[in-house]
Amino acid sequence: MQRTSTGRRRPSRLTAVLAAAVLGAAGLVALPTAASASPGSVVAAPSSPSGAENNDYPRIIRLGASADQSRRGDLLVMYSVNDTGVRTHSVVKRSTDGGQTWSALSTLYSPTPGWGIYFGSMYELPQAAGGLPAGTLIAAGNAWDNVSWSNQEVQTFISTDYGATWTRRGNCVTKSGAPNQVSTGLWEPEIVLNANGDLACHFSDERLRSSGYSQKLVMTTSSDGGATWGSQTDVVAVGDSSSRPGMPIVRKLPNGTYALGYELCRDSVGNADQTCRVYLKTSPDGASWGSATDLGTLVQTADGRQLLHTPALAWSPAGGPNGTLIMSGQRVVTGADGPTTVVKPESGRVVFTNTNLGAGAWQAVSAPMTIDPTGDYNNGPGKHCANYSPSIVPTASGSAIMMVSPKFVAGSTARCDVRFGTGPVGTLPLYAPFDSGNDMGWSTYGGTWSVSGGVYSQAGASSGPKSLVGSTGWTDVTLDTDIRLDTTGQAGVLLRTRAPGVGADAHAGYYVGVETNGTIFIGKQNNNWTSLALQNVTGGVSAGAWYHLTASIVGCTITATIKPDNATTSTTATATDAGCFASGQAGVRTHLNSASFRNLQVTPAGGSTAASYADSWASGASTGWTGYGGSWSTIAGGIERQSASATDGPKLASPIAGDAYTVSSDVRLTSLTAPSGNAGVLARVTSPGVGPDAYTGYFAGIDGSTGRLSLGTANGSWTPLADTGVPGGVQVNSWYRVTLRASGCTITATGQRTSSWDQARVTTTVPSCTASGSAGIRAMLAAADFREFLVSKG
Known part of the structure; x- marks a missing residue:
């Protein structure tokens, strides 16, 4: 490109040619008007x-x-x-x-x-x-x-x-x-x-x-x-x-x-x-x-x-x-x-x-x-x-x-x-940092989108507005999010999405949605709509209530599960699309109504013996969990609290176990009693007991004194595997998203502020690894809070 002496931009070609070009734009297709996502600061x-x-x-x-x-x-x-x-x-x-x-x-x-x-x-x-x-x-x-x-x-x-x-x-x-x-x-x-x-x-x-x-x-x-x-x-x-x-x-x-x-x-x-x-x-x-x-x-x-x-x-x-x-x-x-x-x-x-x-x-x-x-x-x-x-x-x-x-x-x-x-x-994994108050990193096509209080909302009855995130190279993934229909109608999530535009079906990909008529459905969009599955939701779907929605695609099979935020009863729909779309972005979508999303995460997916599981502790209880040491309680706001800065490595085992999965949770250190106080998530845990390393399995956590993400394994004693600095450090009373993925003998951990895309990541391959076990949470020499616990099989 070049500039004229007046400072106005001109494409890199002869001035005479440019003058002629301005007179005719034959062959151009006008872009449809699309509501903008975050235009940045x-x-x-x-x-x-x-x-x-x-x-x-x-x-x-x-x-x-x-x-x-x-x-x-x-x-x-x-x-x-x-x-x-x-x-x-x-x-x-x-x-x-x-x-x-x-x-x-x-x-x-x-x-x-x-x-x-x-x-x-x-x-x-x-x-x-x-x-x-x-x-x-x-x-x-x-x-x-x-x-x-x-x-x-x-x-x-x-x-x-x-x-x-x-x-x-x-x-x-x-x-x-x-x-x-x-x-x-x-x-x-x-x-x-x-x-x-x-x-x-x-x-x-x-x-x-x-x-x-x-x-x-x-x-x-x-x-x-x-x-x-x-x-x-x-x-x-x-x-x-x-x-x-x-x-x-x-x-x-x-x-x-x-x-x-x-x-x-x-x-x-x-x-x-x-x-x-x-x-x-x-x-x-x-x-x-x-x-x-x-x-x-x-x-x-x-x-x-x-x-x-x-x-x-x-x-x-x-x-x-x-x-x-x-x-x-x-x-x-x-x-x-x-x-x-x-x-x-x-x-x-x-x-x-x-x-x-x-x-x-x-x-x-x-x-x-x-x-x-x-x-x-x-x-x-x-x-x-x-x-x-x-x-x-x-x-x-x-x-x-x-x-x-x-x-x-x-x-x-x-x-x-x-x-x-x-x-x-x-x-991957990708965790959407809506605590930042904006939707930088998302691309919207239609609708009116905003972020407030960690919630991503689309307001108004537009026809099929969508917001996309991530890569068109994503293949087998699981998308977890909380969803709320703010007005009567439908909303949901998108998988393997390509060629987006403004309009109800203006993209190629899959849409997993819920509707206030009491159904969960799976469909294929390719500038048209093809229904693949429809299932009545146990207890129905109410406007104004939060639900947890999990949508997973592995090969050509799509599985969707919905449950109320404060319940354990869930409904699942499954569909297989022969000759399916191979890859695409993930996203969220509404249709002719307003809806909101929060706690959105995308992880690699695959077949495993673990079941997908989500617990926000919104019910006020940790039903199905088992504690080992420390002082655990469920408090208002959907928080599981470990209030004792104990030396015995208090842990809480979830009711979910399996071989290949990603376990994740928001983690907040509330106080430290030693230079190395930390808290995080557990994977493939067997033989848990009371004591710092009284379990066999893997742990990934954030440390409040070193500011690092640490990954290690325990088997009666502790073996560090990898660690790295968390971008921006680790501050007491701030929330961080911590994930731990076990796939074969490859173990990967990530940590990031819930207000930032910038993510710490460590990975290692462990010989003779622990093959299967429970997911959970753990603290050591620190009091800590946990929220939005997830297990995604993969």
């Missing part, structure tokens, strides 16, 4: 919607290499500001609380008098290189003479005080004496350290039109920390006078290779909304990218969804041995470049992920926030900035994604603010 806003100020090109980094340990984990966001009569510049803001609040840190102008600058890159040096210490921040931007576009530079700056002050460094490249026009420019630089220890500066170069290159993606390198730069080499270049590779973003992968995301626009298409697909190219070292005519691979899902315009790229350690590549773009489309392009409703609502280092098909995952509308170049002025050039970074644990993106300011003509959001990366 505001990092920066224009001073007024009617003013000329605009904020865009946001970049986010999480400090991780600074010498000052107290600064590690800080978030920095840099964004560009352009305004009439003011030189274009950038502002840096910092957050020390995970993005909840932001404070201004510094402002960067081009040091060249009268020049404006758009910053495309902010990078933290992961190790000492080129005479610069680890933790040095490097920023690069394309600067230009506001009077004459014949002069332009890609200028670099460094900061050694974590973004508070900046020092001018060198130029990646300089343009002078060129024609006085924007269409011969240097655009959107990207800085990264390659495997040789040199800084690489990637940028778009459109100065070679006379040689048949509408635009090249090129690179220069520096061995002295950006003070001087060498000659440029081509990275992606197609000499057909039409192809325009640009907007590079580079990330190092865990195997030492490098991934380059970029957009490939084509002047020949002539319509800004019908071109600029996102590609991925790899390099063994970040120094050599092979043949410049090698485009790499088109980023797309198995069902042909692609990203359009302005890519962002990040790598997370979560998701398997290769971690997860995360890619976003301004829009989601299908079809080839040109009139067959169709803009999809997922635009501004999903990011793409890949757990195979970029090879093969990508999955769609609900984005950290919803940007609606997304940039629109041809159907009226003022909205092209929305979701333009977003930026993403994983949390330290990798289980969550943080994102910044421009969002259109309602009532303005051409203005965007900068928003921040956090959402899950798509791994």
Whole structure:
């Protein structure tokens, strides 16, 4: 992409072609209006919607290499500001609380008098290189003479005080004496350290039109920390006078290779909304990218969804041995470049992920926030900035994604603010942190959604509004949630959902619902409705009452169970759909009524000898449970309390036992009597008794003094297996979700605040493991509360 001298965005193609494109948007499909999920929190806003100020090109980094340990984990966001009569510049803001609040840190102008600058890159040096210490921040931007576009530079700056002050460094490249026009420019630089220890500066170069290159993606390198730069080499270049590779973003992968995301626009298409697909190219070292005519691979899902315009790229350690590549773009489309392009409703609502280092098909995952509308170049002025050039970074644990993106300011003509959001990366188990008070990480299609008091609600009689979470790659899963029909009608949950849109049956997937006519049902939706099962609910279904709903899909068999929140009597329905949908997201849905959801969790599913089980202790009793030591009681609010900070490891065994399952509960430490006080959940317990390690089985818990999630096994004595820090630490009187999954001899534990997506995770394989046993809860040297206990077989 590039910019004109007025600062307005233009897709990367000739100005004359662009002017013609604005006159016709043939082939576009209008997006249906969809109520937005959380649009994120505001990092920066224009001073007024009617003013000329605009904020865009946001970049986010999480400090991780600074010498000052107290600064590690800080978030920095840099964004560009352009305004009439003011030189274009950038502002840096910092957050020390995970993005909840932001404070201004510094402002960067081009040091060249009268020049404006758009910053495309902010990078933290992961190790000492080129005479610069680890933790040095490097920023690069394309600067230009506001009077004459014949002069332009890609200028670099460094900061050694974590973004508070900046020092001018060198130029990646300089343009002078060129024609006085924007269409011969240097655009959107990207800085990264390659495997040789040199800084690489990637940028778009459109100065070679006379040689048949509408635009090249090129690179220069520096061995002295950006003070001087060498000659440029081509990275992606197609000499057909039409192809325009640009907007590079580079990330190092865990195997030492490098991934380059970029957009490939084509002047020949002539319509800004019908071109600029996102590609991925790899390099063994970040120094050599092979043949410049090698485009790499088109980023797309198995069902042909692609990203359009302005890519962002990040790598997370979560998701398997290769971690997860995360890619976003301004829009989601299908079809080839040109009139067959169709803009999809997922635009501004999903990011793409890949757990195979970029090879093969990508999955769609609900984005950290919803940007609606997304940039629109041809159907009226003022909205092209929305979701333009977003930026993403994983949390330290990798289980969550943080994102910044421009969002259109309602009532303005051409203005965007900068928003921040956090959402899950798509791994399981997933626990929805509605205690946060928002639905970041969910994508809605229709309806009016809100979060209050840990409850997710849809208000109004819309036709089939839905909200989705997680990955289109999910296969066999169990979704547990409490559900309340707030008005007469039906509501439920969605499994294996793809191709969503606004409308009653506007998706492909399965719907498990309950209705105030006293039934639980299972159906298949594929832009139509097919009933698969219907069952009368024992005791009926009443509006205004909470029920626990469990919906599981394994292979092509769907099982659904409902029970009142304060009862043990349940009703189950089962259906099998031959030739079933293979995978998709999970979600919640209502139809022609209002409904609410809480305590929602998605876990892997499978066949096992354990039964699914849920106990909220809302009945006021722990019926069927057996205590061993301590002082257990059920108190108001559905809380099971262990009030003695006992040394005998008091435990409470549930009535559920089996082989493969996930046990989970909310856990709150209320007091500690020793440095290592902890509480959590038990799995595969046999031979329980009174005493710290008087059982055989597995325990996962949070520790109030170390702030860690610990996993271990007991057999008359304690053997630690793994531990890791809980994001944000562990505070007394705060709620955390703790899960423990036993599948074969692989044991996995997670822990997270009930208000945060960021999740601690440990996993280990145990030889000669305990094969089966009871699920339960336990405390040690701590008084603790427990709520919302679940066992999901898998």
